[in-house]
Amino acid sequence: AGRHFAGSPGDAAHHxxxxxxxxxxxxxxxxxxxxYLHIGHAKSICLNFGLARDYGGACHLRxxxxxxxxxxxxxxxxIKDMVQWLGWSWGDNLYEASSYFDFMYRAxxxxxxxxxxxxxxxxxxxxxxxxxxxxxxxxxxxxRDRSPADNLARFREMRDGKHPDGAMVLRAxxxxxxxxxxxxxxxxxxxxHAEHHATGNRWCIYPMYTFAHPIEDALERIxxxxxxxxxxxxxxxxxxxxxxxxxxxxxxxxLPRQFEFGRLNLNYVVTSKRxxxxxxxxxxxxxxxxxxxxxxxxxxxxxxxxESVRAMVEATGVTKQNAWIEDTVLDGxxxxxxxxxxxxxxxxxxxxxxxxxxxxxxxxxxxHREPCETAAHPxxxxxxxxxxxxxxxxxxxxxxxxxxxxxxxxxxxPGNKVRLKAGYVIECTGCEKGADGSVTAVLATxxxxxxxxxxxxxxxxxxGVIGWVAAHEAVAAEIRLYERLFTTPQPDAGEGNFLDFVxxxxxxxxxxxxxxxxxxxxxxxxxxxxxxxYFVSDRVDHRADKPVFNKITGLRDSFAK
Ligand code: ATP
Ligand code: MG
Ligand code: MG
Numbered sequence: 038a039g040r041h042f043a044g045s046p047g048d049a050a051h052h053x054x055x056x057x058x059x060x061x062x063x064x065x066x067x068x069x070x071x072x073y074l075h076i077g078h079a080k081s082i083c084l085n086f087g088l089a090r091d092y093g094g095a096c097h098l099r100x101x102x103x104x105x106x107x108x109x110x111x112x113x114x115x116i117k118d119m120v121q122w123l124g125w126s127w128g129d130n131l132y133e134a135s136s137y138f139d140f141m142y143r144a145x146x147x148x149x150x151x152x153x154x155x156x157x158x159x160x161x162x163x164x165x166x167x168x169x170x171x172x173x174x175x176x177x178x179x180x181r182d183r184s185p186a187d188n189l190a191r192f193r194e195m196r197d198g199k200h201p202d203g204a205m206v207l208r209a210x211x212x213x214x215x216x217x218x219x220x221x222x223x224x225x226x227x228x229x230h231a232e233h234h235a236t237g238n239r240w241c242i243y244p245m246y247t248f249a250h251p252i253e254d255a256l257e258r259i260x261x262x263x264x265x266x267x268x269x270x271x272x273x274x275x276x277x278x279x280x281x282x283x284x285x286x287x288x289x290x291x292l293p294r295q296f297e298f299g300r301l302n303l304n305y306v307v308t309s310k311r312x313x314x315x316x317x318x319x320x321x322x323x324x325x326x327x328x329x330x331x332x333x334x335x336x337x338x339x340x341x342x343x344e345s346v347r348a349m350v351e352a353t354g355v356t357k358q359n360a361w362i363e364d365t366v367l368d369g370x371x372x373x374x375x376x377x378x379x380x381x382x383x384x385x386x387x388x389x390x391x392x393x394x395x396x397x398x399x400x401x402x403x404x405h406r407e408p409c410e411t412a413a414h415p416x417x418x419x420x421x422x423x424x425x426x427x428x429x430x431x432x433x434x435x436x437x438x439x440x441x442x443x444x445x446x447x448x449x450x451p452g453n454k455v456r457l458k459a460g461y462v463i464e465c466t467g468c469e470k471g472a473d474g475s476v477t478a479v480l481a482t483x484x485x486x487x488x489x490x491x492x493x494x495x496x497x498x499x500x501g502v503i504g505w506v507a508a509h510e511a512v513a514a515e516i517r518l519y520e521r522l523f524t525t526p527q528p529d530a531g532e533g534n535f536l537d538f539v540x541x542x543x544x545x546x547x548x549x550x551x552x553x554x555x556x557x558x559x560x561x562x563x564x565x566x567x568x569x570x571y572f573v574s575d576r577v578d579h580r581a582d583k584p585v586f587n588k589i590t591g592l593r594d595s596f597a598k
Pocket of ligand 1: 066067069078264299301308309310311
């Protein structure tokens with residue numbers, strides 16, 4: 038059996054964790070590389086890496102790749118990328134659970150030899166029936182009292198590929214009457230003739246998660262094995278297994294301890310990998326990184342900053358309750374992060390033409406370009422000035438004109454004056470209309486000597502200030518506006534299919550204009566578009582000659598977002 042017995046357990050522990058320092062805490066983030074990380078994982082990442090940082094310890098990034106199916110290198114790479122994006126570093130502590138398969142197999146044989154594990158040949162259905170239920174003790178398997186020697190021979194046959202999938206399993210021998218169902222002889226190894234992304238066809242038996250995970254923790258000398266609440270009932274088996282293996286001399290004490298905390302759940306979001314995959318595969322979204330997805334690649338592309346994700350996770354705290362958090366909390370964190378630093382810009386999302394009919398009169402010619410400027414950020418002079426020019430034709434927001442104003446409307450309507458922000462006061466004189474009666478252009482005149490920042494600019498009082506982009510230098514841009522992906526706060530809570538609650542209006546694409554200072558924008562830059570909210574140049578589709586901006590969130594919460 039030599040090929041399965043390379044190295045000694047001491048070597049394994051040493052190799053896994055480096056020189057031991059018992060005083061330091063050691064945590065781990067152990068994703069299964071079977072999908073992309075989501076906002077819930079961010080909680081676990083920040084908790085584990087944060088504890089290590091705060092207490093001068095180390096946090097391991099461990100790929101929990103003990104299940105041969107559905108695991109792929111693509112996910113391994115994406116997970117590393119996202120942990121780094123969130124701002125964490127695993128240093129030298131990068132591990133793969135599959136590299137412990139030899140040790141796990143050896144541990145299983147040791148349990149068999151000690152009479153603590155047996156090969157069970159019941160059908161899955163029989164095993165289910167004999168497990169019992171809450172309040173009903175289970176029934177011992179007819180195979181439970183086989184001798185260690187027979188069990189060992191049978192287990193080696195399993196390993197050597199002599200039996201098909203599902204023919205038998207290896208079970209820990211604990212107590213079929215335990216009030217904790219997880220202690221009723223849990224399965225620890227199963228037959229699976231499947232190729233593994235890291236170990237290829239070397240194995241046709243694979244350890245169960247509940248067996249593999251404690252061993253991974255122990256070999257890496259983890260001190261705090263932090264997991265979500267649903268694993269609370271697994272803790273007795275975690276401790277049972279590690280103590281048996283320590284008694285058998287396979288593991289060193291002190292052993293890791295498991296701690297549970299509440300999952301992070303967000304309203305209007307699903308985080309099950311299976312459901313996220315379904316959204317992608319059934320084309321409800323454009324991919325794992327669709328800006329509407331709660332995956333970290335999706336949140337990044339949407340424009341959320343790592344700081345905002347970390348702040349949100351911190352704001353929700355660590356509790357023993359599975360918390361449901363409002364999705365607006367993340368938006369609040371994003372605003373708090375961007376408000377003090379994001380440069381401002383004018384953008385017109387629903388453009389309407391505005392013609393300054395006295396432009397040539399005031400400035401000498403319609404070919405004149407009147408320079409205007411304003412601070413890139415109201416409180417950050419170091420970000421410099423935004424410069425643009427005024428010409429005879431502008432783009433303004435459609436909603437900034439009303440031919441017949443409603444009560445309390447201070448923007449453009451015939452006879453009213455407004456200020457073009459960082460420009461002149463103008464007076465609306467009327468509008469042009471198309472054959473169908475719709476407004477095609479607003480008409481206005483410039484009020485001379487009212488340029489922002491010049492003496493006397495305030496002589497003419499106005500109640501409304503509007504954004505604008507001069508038509509001659511406006512940069513045409515595709516702007517993607519998002520609403521929640523689901524129409525109900527907990528789409529996967531009740532009966533019914535979560536896909537029935539996909540919001541058909543979650544993406545709206547408009548063709549707008551942005552100010553000329555954005556002509557040189559590169560991908561993944563963020564701005565506050567004045568009055569509209571926070572936007573990012575799309576990291577995938579944005580080009581200098583074909584700009585694409587995603588709306589991250591508005592300036593404040595609104596129901597439609
Ligand atoms: P899924 O159910 O979507 O497959 P998972 O928990 O099985 O998620 P893993 O890759 O095993 O995914 O997760 C890695 C770590 O992230 C685990 O320690 C898990 O407890 C933690 N985690 C996953 N989802 C959440 C969540 N919503 N809140 C907090 N921690 C989470
Ligand atoms: Mg999973
Ligand atoms: Mg899991």
